[in-house]
Amino acid sequence: MKAYLSIIKIRFAVQLQYRAAAMAGLCTQIFWGFVRVMVYHAFYLSTTVTQPISLEQTVTYTWLVQATFRMLPWNADAEVLSLIRSGNVAYELCRPVNLYFSWYCRSIALRIVPMILAGLPLFIVVLMVPANYGAMLPASALSGIAFMITMLGALLLSCAISNIISMSALWTVAGDGMRILIPTMVMMFSGSIIPLAFFPDWSQPILRYLPFSGVLDIPFSFYLGTLLPSQIFPMLILQLSWTGIFIELGLWLLSSATRRVVVQGG
Amino acid sequence: MPQIVVENLYKTFKVAQRQAGLWNSLKSVAHREYKIVSALQGINFKLNAGELVGYIGPNGAGKSTTVKVMSGILVPDSGRCEILGLNPWKNRIQHVRHIGVVFGQRTQLWWDVPVDDSFDLIKDIYKIPAEQFIRTKSELTERLNLQSLLGIPVRQLSLGQKMRCELAASLLHQPPVLFLDEPTIGLDAISKIAVRDFIRNLNREKGVTVILTTHDMDDIEALCSRIILIGKGKILLDGTIEQIRNRILPERVLKIDFYSKPSRVDIPGVVLLVEEDNHVELRFDPSKNNATELIQVISTHNDIKDFIIENPPIEEIIAKMYREFSI
Numbered sequence: 001m002k003a004y005l006s007i008i009k010i011r012f013a014v015q016l017q018y019r020a021a022a023m024a025g026l027c028t029q030i031f032w033g034f035v036r037v038m039v040y041h042a043f044y045l046s047t048t049v050t051q052p053i054s055l056e057q058t059v060t061y062t063w064l065v066q067a068t069f070r071m072l073p074w075n076a077d078a079e080v081l082s083l084i085r086s087g088n089v090a091y092e093l094c095r096p097v098n099l100y101f102s103w104y105c106r107s108i109a110l111r112i113v114p115m116i117l118a119g120l121p122l123f124i125v126v127l128m129v130p131a132n133y134g135a136m137l138p139a140s141a142l143s144g145i146a147f148m149i150t151m152l153g154a155l156l157l158s159c160a161i162s163n164i165i166s167m168s169a170l171w172t173v174a175g176d177g178m179r180i181l182i183p184t185m186v187m188m189f190s191g192s193i194i195p196l197a198f199f200p201d202w203s204q205p206i207l208r209y210l211p212f213s214g215v216l217d218i219p220f221s222f223y224l225g226t227l228l229p230s231q232i233f234p235m236l237i238l239q240l241s242w243t244g245i246f247i248e249l250g251l252w253l254l255s256s257a258t259r260r261v262v263v264q265g266g
Numbered sequence: 267m268p269q270i271v272v273e274n275l276y277k278t279f280k281v282a283q284r285q286a287g288l289w290n291s292l293k294s295v296a297h298r299e300y301k302i303v304s305a306l307q308g309i310n311f312k313l314n315a316g317e318l319v320g321y322i323g324p325n326g327a328g329k330s331t332t333v334k335v336m337s338g339i340l341v342p343d344s345g346r347c348e349i350l351g352l353n354p355w356k357n358r359i360q361h362v363r364h365i366g367v368v369f370g371q372r373t374q375l376w377w378d379v380p381v382d383d384s385f386d387l388i389k390d391i392y393k394i395p396a397e398q399f400i401r402t403k404s405e406l407t408e409r410l411n412l413q414s415l416l417g418i419p420v421r422q423l424s425l426g427q428k429m430r431c432e433l434a435a436s437l438l439h440q441p442p443v444l445f446l447d448e449p450t451i452g453l454d455a456i457s458k459i460a461v462r463d464f465i466r467n468l469n470r471e472k473g474v475t476v477i478l479t480t481h482d483m484d485d486i487e488a489l490c491s492r493i494i495l496i497g498k499g500k501i502l503l504d505g506t507i508e509q510i511r512n513r514i515l516p517e518r519v520l521k522i523d524f525y526s527k528p529s530r531v532d533i534p535g536v537v538l539l540v541e542e543d544n545h546v547e548l549r550f551d552p553s554k555n556n557a558t559e560l561i562q563v564i565s566t567h568n569d570i571k572d573f574i575i576e577n578p579p580i581e582e583i584i585a586k587m588y589r590e591f592s593i
Contacts, residue, residue, distance in 0.1 A: 006390035014378045091374040093339040095391050096363045259341055 003097050004105045011109035022117035025070070029122055033066040037133060052197040056132055057224045061195045063135040064220050067123040070114035071155060072192060072215055073162035074183045077103070077110055080166040093258070100254050103166060104247075107159040139225025146229045150219035153239035158215045160246035161186065167250060170257040191217035197226065211242035269443065269475055270313035270336070275345035277306040277331055305331040306342065307499035315442070316473040318465075320480065320490035324588055328499045329479040333445050336477070337367050349443060363392065366436035370448035373428065374435055375420040381431050382416040385438060392439035399438065406434040410464060426457030433464060444468070446478045450485055462488050483580045495587060502591050507580070514590065515583045519576045520548045520560060528568040533560065544571070 037059050044055045053061070080103050083089045092099055126134045138144035165182050168175035187193055189212035196207050196217045207213055218235050221227035227235065283299040305328045313319060323329050334340040336347060338354035338361050347354055352361040368374075375384040389399045407413055410430040415423060423431065429449060436444065446465070450458045466489055468474050478489060486493065486507070493510055495503040503510055522528075524544045531546050532538055535554055540547035550560060557575055564570065 003391040003393070006387050010376055010379060010383055010387045013383060014376065017378055086372070088372050088374075090334065090337075090339050090369060091367070091372060093358075094337045094362045094365070094367045096359045097391055098359070 004101055007102050007105040008109045011106050012113060015109060015113035022114060026118040026122055029066040029069065033063055036062050053226060056136055058195060059132060060135045060224060061220055063123065063126045064223060065192050067119040068115060071111045071158055072190060073158045073165060073186055076166040076179055077107055077162060079106060081169045084169040100251050104159055104163055107162050111155060111158055138223050142229035143222055143225050146222040146232045147219050150222055150235060153236055154215045154219050157239050157243045160243045160250065163250045164246060167253055186212055190215050214239040214242055268312040269315040269350060271348045272309055272311050273346040275306050275309040275335060275342050275347060277342045279303045279305055304499050309501055311494055311501065311504060313475060315475055317492060318469045318476045318490055320478050320486040320493045322493060323496040327496045329496060330447055333447050333479060337365060337445055338362055364441055364443060366441040366444040368432050368436045368446050368449050370451040375431060377421050378419055380417050380419055384435060388435055388438050394439050402438055402440060406437060410434050426453050429453060429461060443475045446476060448480055450480060450482050465489055483584055487580045497591050511577060511583055514587050515578050516553060517549050517551050517578060520550060520573060522546050522573040523571040525569045525571050530567045531564055533563060
């Protein structure tokens with residue numbers, strides 16, 4: 001266990017070296033956040049029907065997306081990709097640790113650090129911006145707690161999905177497809193492009209039970225109060241079940257890959 | 267009982283064939299052609315604890331593949347391999363605790379953080395007790411002269427400095443078996459000597475079993491008591507340097523300096539290699555001509571100032587072996 005914590009720790013240290021990148025990311029996220037907020041303003045002004053969530057909630061949702069964007073499994077872990085491509089993965093295979101979980105831990109650090117460096121400051125800033133342009137506080141204290149807990153679930157799920165994206169490098173041809181397809185589905189069905197509440201009614205149950213709502217929409221819905229704190233257990237079970245499924249899938253993919261592994265570059 | 271047993275190891279790779287050019291790339295999308303490359307075709311050897319073996323052969327002979335099978339990275343098609351009683355690919359996690367591996371062309375240290383951080387990570391990965399870790403680290407630091415390097419991020423180290431750190435990293439958990447895959451590749455003369463001295467001491471003082479693959483014949487000459495030659499996936503020779511020398515290139519070279527220009531140095535069965543003013547070099551086969559007699563014959567006609575008998579350089583032996591086995 002300590003080995004895995006150490007992997008998180010060293011990856012943390014590496015990530016913290018990229019403070020400038022985090023600051024640049026922060027500025028970009030704020031800029032795009034305002035662009036998206038303006039678009040929603042135009043949309044709410046021009047609509048005559050009642051929308052599933054209020055403008056204030058939509059804006060808050062948007063800022064939550066901007067703050068937690070980098071936690072989503074929207075890309076492969078560049079380090080794992082280069083390990084595989086350069087053949088340095090050979091060294092990883094002569095360590096007395098499970099390769100899958102060592103990559104999982106790398107992934108955890110990769111997903112947490114930008115949240116701390118960029119996501120958290122961004123959200124504190126927009127909490128101070130007036131209503132309808134900035135974010136509001138959680139619907140209630142309990143909603144806030146439910147949000148925090150399900151964010152943790154989202155992190156675990158997110159890393160399980162991103163591990164599969166990273167492993168795609170083990171297959172030269174099929175891998176490229178996976179690296180494009182999975183992130184696209186994540187972006188679309190997690191709610192990061194538009195909140196899932198805006199999707200048609202008939203699709204709501206499907207979207208909820210797909211794995212992707214667990215990385216984003218579930219915790220955000222708790223924050224906004226559209227999911228009640230009493231619903232935390234089924235939602236948490238949903239997140240953890242998908243996490244388990246993706247971990248199993250990853251373990252299976254990796255073990256079948258390592259059986260026929262070819263170390264590149266001699 | 268041998269510490270390492272390798273029996274009838276076979277490994278083939280399926281390599282996708284693709285010709286250059288856009289059209290051929292498009293064709294390969296629809297239909298791929300594969301070529302089966304046999305990397306190992308029945309490898310057999312046994313090693314006892316404390317041996318230092320040079321595993322040599324030309325590029326593509328299967329050296330690295332063997333090392334990767336022994337380190338649990340690759341799974342062979344068939345055959346048996348036991349290291350300290352464990353099967354490397356079936357008991358991978360248990361097995362790798364007992365081995366150290368250095369791949370000269372790769373790095374196991376984390377690129378962006380100081381060397382010390384990588385060492386700490388290795389400590390946790392191998393669950394090395396703190397006390398033992400501190401002791402081993404300070405010993406390795408001293409022997410490899412790493413004091414000034416530990417605080418520097420790996421990306422800023424020179425190749426020689428990096429290799430010394432890699433060696434230390436692979437030994438922190440005190441493995442009884444060490445695999446070195448081209449550890450001196452690309453190093454300058456001083457770094458090579460430092461690495462060699464370290465490996466020699468490690469083997470002699472700690473009794474660590476070392477398998478060394480290299481193209482540097484000075485490595486072999488300086489370190490190895492035993493050589494295993496592999497070519498096209500098969501073991502061609504296995505023996506001590508002396509045995510191989512006698513078998514492949516038994517000739518010696520006799521170099522003589524005279525006080526004046528010598529006469530009558532051409533002796534039947536002896537090849538005159540060099541004849542300069544006061545210097546002559548002769549090649550002879552000790553099984554046909556006795557060195558003492560040779561010098562006696564020459565000294566009856568000339569005043570010898572100095573002489574030296576040399577073995578042919580190991581490089582010549584290896585080159586001759588490669589030619590002889592046409593690998």
